[in-house]
Amino acid sequence: MKRQMWIDTDTASDDAVALIIALRHPDIEVRGISVVAGNVPLEMGVQNALYTAELCASTVPIYVGAAQPLVRTLDTAQFVHGVDGMGDIGLPLFGRVPTPGDAIDEIISAAHRHAHELELVTLGPLTNIALALRKDPTIASLIKRCVVMGAVADHIGNVTQVAEFNMWVDPESVDIVLQSGMKLEFVGWDISRTEAVITPKEADAIRALGTDRAQFAVDIQRVLERFCAEETHLAGFDLPDPIAIAYAINEKVATETQEWFLAVETQSHLTRGMVVMDTLGVMHEAANARVVTKASHEVFMTMLMEALGS
Numbered sequence: 241m242k243r244q245m246w247i248d249t250d251t252a253s254d255d256a257v258a259l260i261i262a263l264r265h266p267d268i269e270v271r272g273i274s275v276v277a278g279n280v281p282l283e284m285g286v287q288n289a290l291y292t293a294e295l296c297a298s299t300v301p302i303y304v305g306a307a308q309p310l311v312r313t314l315d316t317a318q319f320v321h322g323v324d325g326m327g328d329i330g331l332p333l334f335g336r337v338p339t340p341g342d343a344i345d346e347i348i349s350a351a352h353r354h355a356h357e358l359e360l361v362t363l364g365p366l367t368n369i370a371l372a373l374r375k376d377p378t379i380a381s382l383i384k385r386c387v388v389m390g391a392v393a394d395h396i397g398n399v400t401q402v403a404e405f406n407m408w409v410d411p412e413s414v415d416i417v418l419q420s421g422m423k424l425e426f427v428g429w430d431i432s433r434t435e436a437v438i439t440p441k442e443a444d445a446i447r448a449l450g451t452d453r454a455q456f457a458v459d460i461q462r463v464l465e466r467f468c469a470e471e472t473h474l475a476g477f478d479l480p481d482p483i484a485i486a487y488a489i490n491e492k493v494a495t496e497t498q499e500w501f502l503a504v505e506t507q508s509h510l511t512r513g514m515v516v517m518d519t520l521g522v523m524h525e526a527a528n529a530r531v532v533t534k535a536s537h538e539v540f541m542t543m544l545m546e547a548l549g550s
């Protein structure tokens with residue numbers, strides 16, 4: 241029996257590679273993809289997800305979710321991934337039709353249909369998940385695990401000094417998820433910038449795989465590559481969502497994890513979206529999340545090359 245997975249995504253250039261990893265993995269059945277506004281406006285994220293699924297010859301249902309955070313106005317990351325989110329390389333990212341149905345209701349239905357088996361992976365802001373939990377809190381105990389690409393265990397942010405983008409966009413939704421009782425596992429941007437940076441040499445090796453998906457996976461990082469060079473000063477482009485989904489599929493991607501109490505800042509402007517991790521236990525609260533604190537670039541790269549080369 242294949243493992244049952246649901247992916248929630250704000251589909252831009254790194255999300256797309258994460259979708260390929262899951263859609264191409266022999267052990268994974270992706271039961272649905274729900275799209276949320278984040279990197280790009282919602283409709284753009286929907287088109288990007290549909291294009292990527294088509295590239296994988298997948299018929300996975302793709303549902304339209306929330307167009308705005310719970311209470312904040314949407315701030316996209318088009319300065320990071322491009323206006324279309326996919327490197328602005330002229331891909332035909334229009335005209336595809338999502339699956340009829342409300343993403344929030346479909347997440348809830350899938351949690352009940354695949355009770356205690358569904359592995360939820362979130363690659364964007366948590367708006368859809370928070371709305372689903374509000375509508376049906378029982379899904380927190382029905383979802384087997386929720387792997388979140390988000391936060392930073394070293395508290396070095398990528399959208400502000402202390403906050404990671406997915407958490408910063410909609411901190412109120414993070415607060416709902418953190419208090420839901422769901423089995424949460426976080427793969428932060430600290431893991432991406434240390435173990436998921438693709439160097440130019442590795443990008444060439446990916447292209448050398450010779451498949452359409454491999455070419456696509458590198459080409460769409462064009463804007464991200466420039467952002468990493470000029471802003472985050474990494475030795476290539478980093479792939480946060482792909483290493484998060486690789487961990488969700490194969491826990492050996494993580495070489496160290498911790499069980500900590502996490503809480504998110506929703507009041508302060510300065511520290512909005514900071515996910516505080518109680519590493520010393522000084523808050524005397526029970527741990528509510530597993531956090532990946534070290535990972536293997538080698539294990540991740542093996543999974544990435546397999547997904548893009550197959």
Ligand code: RIB
Pocket residue numbers: 250252254255278279317363364365389398404405406429480481
């Ligand atoms: O901080 C990285 C996260 O923000 C990734 O999910 C990326 O796609 C953006 O959504």
Ligand code: CA
Pocket residue numbers: 249250251252254255279363364481
């Ligand atoms: Ca994302």
